[in-house]
Amino acid sequence: xxxxxxxxxxxxxxxxxxxxxxxxxxxxxxxxxxxxxxxxxxxxxxxxxxxxxxxxxxxxxxxxxxxxxxxxxxxxxxxxxxxxxxxxxxxxxxxxxxxxxxxxxxxxxxxxxxxxxxxxxxxxxxxxxxxxxxxxxxxxxxxxxxxxxxxxxxxxxxxxxxxxxxxxxxxxxxxxxxxxxxxxxxxxxxxxxxxxxxxxxxxxxxxxxxxxxxxxxxxxxxxxxxxxxxxxxxxxxxxxxxxxxxxxxxxxxxxxxxxxxxxxxxxxxxxxxxxxxxxxxxxxxxxxxxxxxxxxxxxxxxxxxxxxxxxxxxxxxxxxxxxxxxxxxxxxxxxxxxxxxxxxxxxxxxxxxxxxxxxxxxxxxxxxxxxxxxxxxxxxxxxxxxxxxxxxxxxxxxxxxxxxxxxxxxxxxxxxxxxxxxxxxxxxxxxxxxxxxxxxxxxxxxxxxxxxxxxxxxxxxxxxxxxxxxxxxxxxxxxxxxxxxxxxxxxxxxxxxxxxxxxxxxxxxxxxxxxx
Ligand code: HEM
Numbered sequence: 001x002x003x004x005x006x007x008x009x010x011x012x013x014x015x016x017x018x019x020x021x022x023x024x025x026x027x028x029x030x031x032x033x034x035x036x037x038x039x040x041x042x043x044x045x046x047x048x049x050x051x052x053x054x055x056x057x058x059x060x061x062x063x064x065x066x067x068x069x070x071x072x073x074x075x076x077x078x079x080x081x082x083x084x085x086x087x088x089x090x091x092x093x094x095x096x097x098x099x100x101x102x103x104x105x106x107x108x109x110x111x112x113x114x115x116x117x118x119x120x121x122x123x124x125x126x127x128x129x130x131x132x133x134x135x136x137x138x139x140x141x142x143x144x145x146x147x148x149x150x151x152x153x154x155x156x157x158x159x160x161x162x163x164x165x166x167x168x169x170x171x172x173x174x175x176x177x178x179x180x181x182x183x184x185x186x187x188x189x190x191x192x193x194x195x196x197x198x199x200x201x202x203x204x205x206x207x208x209x210x211x212x213x214x215x216x217x218x219x220x221x222x223x224x225x226x227x228x229x230x231x232x233x234x235x236x237x238x239x240x241x242x243x244x245x246x247x248x249x250x251x252x253x254x255x256x257x258x259x260x261x262x263x264x265x266x267x268x269x270x271x272x273x274x275x276x277x278x279x280x281x282x283x284x285x286x287x288x289x290x291x292x293x294x295x296x297x298x299x300x301x302x303x304x305x306x307x308x309x310x311x312x313x314x315x316x317x318x319x320x321x322x323x324x325x326x327x328x329x330x331x332x333x334x335x336x337x338x339x340x341x342x343x344x345x346x347x348x349x350x351x352x353x354x355x356x357x358x359x360x361x362x363x364x365x366x367x368x369x370x371x372x373x374x375x376x377x378x379x380x381x382x383x384x385x386x387x388x389x390x391x392x393x394x395x396x397x398x399x400x401x402x403x404x405x406x407x408x409x410x411x412x413x414x415x416x417x418x419x420x421x422x423x424x425x426x427x428x429x430x431x432x433x434x435x436x437x438x439x440x441x442x443x444x445x446x447x448x449x450x451x452x453x454x455x456x457x458x459x460x461x462x463x464x465x466x467x468x469x470x471x472x473x474x475x476x477x478x479x480x481x482x483x484x485x486x487x488x489x490x491x492x493x494x495x496x497x498x499x500x501x502x503x504x505x506x507x508x509x510x511x512x513x514x515x516x
Contacts, residue, residue, distance in 0.1 A: 041088055041385065043079045044069035052224075054081035059221075059496050063398070066368050070399035077385045083221040083496070084114055087369075088393045094381050095371050095395045096445040099453030101379070103127075108455040110374035111392060116213070117220045120232040122242075123213050129294055132277075132284040133301070138458035140276040141190070145461055146344050148190055148271075152469050153342045155189040155197075156182075160473040167478060167509045176311045176503035179470075180207050183307045184299070186466060191273040191298060192255075201251045205244045206299040212241040213300060218495075245293060252292040260288070273298065306463050310470060311501040312364040312492075313357055316413060317475075318482050318507045319489045323415050324475060327353055331472045342469050353468055355419035358440045361401075361449045363413050368398035368497045370448040397448045398499070406430060406446050440464050478509040 045065045048057045058065065058081060069078045069089060077094065079086045090098070098106060112118070113125030163182050164173060184206040188197025196202055216237035223231035232238060252274075259278060262269055269275050277291055286294065317324050330352045338346035372394045379387045387393060402410045406429055407417070418438040420426040428435065430446055437444055441464045443456045450457035457463075474480075483506060492499045 041077050041079045042073060043081070043086070044072070045080055051081055055083055055224075058082050062368060062497050063494055063499075066396055066399055070396050070403075074403075076383065077381075084117075084225060084392075086391070088387065088391055089369070089396050090381075090385075090393050092395070092400060092445040094383065094385065095448075095452060097382055098373075098379075098393075099371075099445075103376070105375070105377050105379055106373035106393070107376050108373055110376065111372045114374060114392065115372060116217050117228070120220055120228055121213065121216055121238060123217075123300075128284055128286065129290070129297060132280070132286055133294055133297055134455070134458050135284070136273060136276050136280060137298075137462070140280075141273060142458060142461045144271075145465060149342055149344060149347070149465060149469075151189060151194075152186060152466055155186045155194070156466075156469045156473050159185045160470060160477065164474070164478065164509060167511050170481070170508045170510045172483065172506040173509050174504065175314050175507055176307065176501060176505070179307045179310050179314075180303070182470060183310065183466070184303050186470065187299075187302055187306070189272075190462070191295065191302075193270050193272045193274070196255065201247075205248050205296065206303050209241055209244050209248075209296050210300050210304045212237040212244065214304075216241065221496075245296065248296055249289065249292040252295065253289075256288045256291060302459055302463070306466060308366055308501060309357070309361065309463070310467050311503075312366075313360040313467070313471060314474070314480070314507065315490050315501060315505070316356070316360045316363070318480050319487070320413075320415070321481070323356065324480055326415075327356065327471075328475050331476060335472075342465075342472070344465075347465055347468050350468060350472070351419045351422065352415065353471065354440045354464075355417060355422075355438075356415040357464075357467060357471075358418045358438070358447075358449075359413060359415055361440075362407065362410075362417075362447070363401075364492060364499065364501070365398040365401050365449065366499060368396065368499065369394040370397040371395040371452050395445075395448055395452070400446060400448070474509075477512060479512055481508045483508060 045054050045057060045068070048054050062080075065080055066089075069080060072078070073089075073091075075091045075093070077091070078089050080089065081087075103109075109125060109127045109130045112130070116124030118125035159182050163178050163185075165171065167173075181203060184203050185197050188202050188206060191197070192202060216235050219235045219237065220228055220231060255274075256278065259270065259275065263278070274291070274295065277286075277294060278288070281288065281291060317327075330350055334346050334349045335342075337349070372392065375387045375389055375391045375393060377389055381387070400406065404410050408426075408429060417426075418440075421428050421438045422435045424435060432438070432444075436442070441450070441460050443450050443452050443460075445452060450460040490502050490505045493502055
C-alpha cells in the first residue's frame with residue numbers, strides 16, 4: 001500500500017487527479033447544501049414556468065409577483081427568481097434583527113457588485129471606495145449641514161431662477177430635465193465648490209455618468225448571465241462611461257494638484273466635499289488619482305436619487321393646488337420667524353413640507369425593495385430561516401409602504417399623514433413611543449426608503465435639506481398647474497423592480513407676481 005501511494009505521488013496523480021476530484025466532491029456537496037437550504041424557502045411565481053420564464057416575468061411584472069408574495073408570506077421569508085438568480089425576501093422583523101450585523105455576514109458592497117454587474121461594468125464592487133465615500137458623507141457632509149445650509153440657500157436662489165426662467169406667462173417645463181441640472185449645480189456647489197459646479201465639465205458627467213451606468217446595467221441584465229461576456233461588447237454605454245471616467249480624471253487632476261499646493265503652503269482651504277476627501281484620502285489609501293472616480297460615485301449616489309424624489313413630489317403637487325397654497329403659507333410663516341433664512345431650525349419647522357415629501361416617497365417607492373445585501377457567511381435567523389453564503393436578501397419595501405396594517409388608507413395620498421402622526425392628531429397604527437420617527441429622514445423597519453441599519457443612506461440629511469430648499473424656492477417663486485385637460489397625476493414607469501417618474505412630462509409654471 002505504501003508502495004502504491006508512493007507511486008501515485010511520484011507520478012503526480014495525487015495533484016492531478018485525487019485533489020481535483022476531492023475538491024469537486026466538496027464543491028458539489030456544498031452547492032447541494034446551499035440549494036437544499038435555499039429550496040426550503042417558498043418560491044413565489046413557480047407556476048410561471050422554468051427559470052427563463054420566471055426571469056422574464058420578473059422584468060415585465062415584478063410588482064404583481066411581489067404583491068402575491070407579500071400577501072401570502074408577509075411574516076416569513078420567501079423567494080422570487082430575478083434577473084441574476086433567486087432573491088430572498090425577508091419580513092420586517094427579520095430585517096430588524098439583521099440590521100446591525102457586520103459586513104462579514106451581510107454585505108452591501110457585494111450586493112452592489114451583483115446588482116450593478118460589476119464584473120462587466122466595473123462599477124459598484126470596491127469596498128474601500130464605498131467605505132471612504134460613506135465615511136466622508138456621514139462624518140463631514142452631514143456634520144457640516146448647519147454651516148453649509150446658507151450656501152444651499154444662496155445656490156438654490158440663483159439656480160432655480162436661472163434654470164426655470166422667468167415664466168412671465170404659463171410656460172411648459174419638462175420638470176425632470178430642469179431638476180437634474182438644478183440638483184447637479186446645487187449639489188456640485190457643496191461637492192466641488194461654487195465655481196467648478198457651474199462648469200459643463202462637471203454638470204454633464206454628473207448627470208450622464210449615472211444615465212450610462214444604469215443604462216448599461218439594465219441592458220446587461222437583458223442577457224442571460226452566461227451570455228454577458230459576449231453581451232458586454234454590444235453595449236455602447238459601457239464604453240461611454242469609461243470615457244467619462246477618463247475625462248473626469250483629466251479635468252480634476254490640475255484642481256487637485258492646485259489644492260495640494262495650497263495645503264503645502266498652509267493657505268486657507270476650500271470648504272467642500274472634494275477637500276474633505278483630500279484631507280482623509282491617505283487614511284483610506286485612496287490616491288489623488290482615484291478621487292475623480294469617488295467623486296463620480298458620489299454623483300451616482302446623489303444626483304439622480306435626489307432628482308427622482310423631487311420630481312415625484314412636484315408631480316404629486318401639480319394635481320393638488322390647495323396643498324400648494326397650504327405649503328406656501330407654511331414656508332412663508334416659518335421663514336418670517338427665521339429672518340428669511342433656511343436655517344436647520346427653519347427647515348425642521350416646515351413640518352407639512354416634510355410630511356408631504358415623506359408621503360410622496362411612500363406612495364412612490366422608486367424601487368420595490370430595499371436593504372439589498374449579499375450573504376457572505378451562513379446565518380440562521382431567529383425563526384430558523386437559514387441563509388446560505390452567496391444568496392441575496394432584501395426587504396419588500398414597496399409592499400410594506402402600502403400595507404393597510406401599517407398605514408391607514410394606504411392607497412390615498414395624504415400630505416398630512418406624517419405631520420398628524422408627529423403631532424399626535426391621528427392614531428398611530430405602529431404605536432411608536434417617539435413620534436419624531438415619522439420625520440422624512442428617519443429610517444425604520446416600517447419605512448425603508450433610505451435603507452436601514454448600518455448602511456442606511458448617509459446622504460439623506462443633505463438630500464432632505466436640498467429638496468426642501470429647492471421645493472420652497474419653486475413654490476414661493478412659481479404657480480404650478482397641469483397642462484389643460486390633464487387631471488390625473490402622471491403615472492410612474494415600472495420596469496422590473498424600478499418605478500420611476502416619467503422624465504418626459506411637462507408641467508406649467510408661471511412666476512408668482514404678487515405675494516398672495
Ligand atoms: C432622495 C435621495 C436619496 C435616496 C432616495 C437615497 C437612497 C439610498 C439607499 C436606499 C441606499 C442604500 C441603503 C441601504 O441599503 O441600507 C443609499 C446608500 C448610500 N447613499 Fe443615498 N440616497 C439619496 C441621496 C444621497 C445623497 C445626496 C448622497 C450623498 C451626498 C448619498 C450617499 C449615499 C451613500 C454614500 C450610500 C452608501 C452607504 C454605505 O455604503 O454605507 N445618497 N442611499
